Amino acid sequence: MKSSIKKLFVACAAVSAITAVSAMSASALTATPDTEANSVKVALGSSETVSGETTILVFKGTAAVPADEDIIYINQADAEDAKSSNGFLAPNGTVLPMDGSLDVAEGEEQVYTVRVADQYGTNGYYETTFKVGGSGGDDPDFVYGDVDLNTKVNTADANLALRYATREAGLVLSDVQQKAADVDLNTKINTADANYILRYATREAGLVLPVTK
Ligand SMILES: [Ca+2]
């Protein structure tokens, strides 16, 4: 008896935890930049509501009150128009043109904030950030340690880095792969990198890639 009550309690806790997680992910304001097209796709979860006059703002940085020169996109509409099929809160997301404002110098990184609010900021206030540039510059995205570019860092990556570091004949890594492999950022790929990747892949506590110290 005691045991079944306990199980029921655990099951309920698990269900509410899952519900909380899915509610959060479904409700989030999301922003996905496209640096090729210089646009950002913005989407608000379908269960979210805004009412009255609604404003969408995109600006450089994360300030609570952005400076005028950091504002790169602003649009305002009443809630119905904002949520129409081509409004800035269209159900499946809306691609907003950024008119060159997503250009960042190679090697630099810029964080942008997207904010959606009704005129009082009370019946709907959503915010998210996205990032352009960074260590990869204009290169395709990569994850440090993910030498084979399959989006996971595991022992296969450590092995690949080791083989490259020990000059395996015929083994070629692309520029992006080499950046992903140089996890201690010393511009060389050697056994130290392979070792860091292995330790990371085997979940060494506290180890973060790239290693910056
Ligand atoms: Ca990998």
Ligand SMILES: [Ca+2]
């Ligand atoms: Ca290195």
